[in-house]
Amino acid sequence: MGINKKSDLETYFRTNNSRLIHKWIHYFDIYERHFNKFRDTEVVILEIGVSHGGSLQMWKDYFGEKATIFGVDIDPRCKDFEEENIKICIGSQSNRSFLRALKKKIPKVDILIDDGGHTMEQQIVSYEELFCHVKENGIYVCEDLHTSYWLRYGGGHKRRGTFIEYSKNFIDHLNAFHSEQKSLQVSAFTTSVDSIHYYDSMIVIEKRKIEAPCDEQTGIASFRNEGHQKRTKTQKIKEKYRIFFLTKINKILRFFGQSGFIWK
Numbered sequence: 215m216g217i218n219k220k221s222d223l224e225t226y227f228r229t230n231n232s233r234l235i236h237k238w239i240h241y242f243d244i245y246e247r248h249f250n251k252f253r254d255t256e257v258v259i260l261e262i263g264v265s266h267g268g269s270l271q272m273w274k275d276y277f278g279e280k281a282t283i284f285g286v287d288i289d290p291r292c293k294d295f296e297e298e299n300i301k302i303c304i305g306s307q308s309n310r311s312f313l314r315a316l317k318k319k320i321p322k323v324d325i326l327i328d329d330g331g332h333t334m335e336q337q338i339v340s341y342e343e344l345f346c347h348v349k350e351n352g353i354y355v356c357e358d359l360h361t362s363y364w365l366r367y368g369g370g371h372k373r374r375g376t377f378i379e380y381s382k383n384f385i386d387h388l389n390a391f392h393s394e395q396k397s398l399q400v401s402a403f404t405t406s407v408d409s410i411h412y413y414d415s416m417i418v419i420e421k422r423k424i425e426a427p428c429d430e431q432t433g434i435a436s437f438r439n440e441g442h443q444k445r446t447k448t449q450k451i452k453e454k455y456r457i458f459f460l461t462k463i464n465k466i467l468r469f470f471g472q473s474g475f476i477w478k
């Protein structure tokens with residue numbers, strides 16, 4: 215968004231006289247960046263955390279009349295906020311059986327927003343059960359990740375078990391095609407995730423079918439023996455030994471937890 219230009223969602227939020235909505239203000243620009251392409255399509259949305267129902271109404275207004283919105287909340291009172299194109303399912307986002315039953319009940323979604331209870335267990339269980347229920351070109355959003363730093367939520371900087379620490383593994387899986395270790399192999403995440411976006415308090419994972427990456431060169435090399443110019447036999451042998459020794463040395467260094475050694 216341009217400077218001072220409010221997104222449609224923020225404008226809706228600021229002029230909202232309908233059901234209560236609770237969002238961090240900087241989320242609106244992030245929503246706009248990632249959600250805009252789904253407007254006026256037959257988009258399916260699932261938001262965990264209904265509260266007073268205001269955000270579900272906001273999605274309905276933003277995405278248009280072709281959108282189908284599902285909400286999940288542990289509070290049975292939320293069922294009252296159902297209306298045309300808004301369905302609400304009551305259950306806990308940390309209950310795997312409930313989430314598995316939910317997947318059978320509702321279609322795969324284009325956008326999933328986890329704005330539920332924000333505990334580590336809730337965020338991790340919901341991700342583990344529902345990520346596969348986001349469509350091939352869909353988006354998984356987990357909000358209020360600042361709880362990963364709050365003691366009262368079991369958070370802390372680099373603390374084991376937080377959603378932030380858990381999500382750092384996503385970065386490895388995104389790059390797994392390049393891994394040389396058995397401990398990191400191409401996974402369903404690698405082949406289905408296009409990009410991971412970290413913002414203050416929020417992660418946005420965009421899905422897309424991913425093939426093994428490849429690189430190519432085009433154009434004319436500016437230096438001898440670079441680019442796709444032919445190398446001499448001696449140069450080829452030298453390069454082979456360089457790679458062999460570098461690999462051996464680095465295997466040993468890696469085993470002892472030491473940083474890498476290279477020479478060009």
Ligand SMILES: C[S@@+](CC[C@H](N)C(=O)[O-])C[C@H]1O[C@@H](n2cnc3c(N)ncnc32)[C@H](O)[C@@H]1O
Nearest residue numbers: 235236263265269287288289306307329330331
């Ligand atoms: C932050 S509020 C949701 C705000 C709403 N999305 C909005 O933007 O206005 C969090 C909601 O998560 C619900 N919640 C808490 N624990 C939950 C759980 N284990 N499973 C599902 N929902 C839960 C609460 O009942 C509450 O309604």
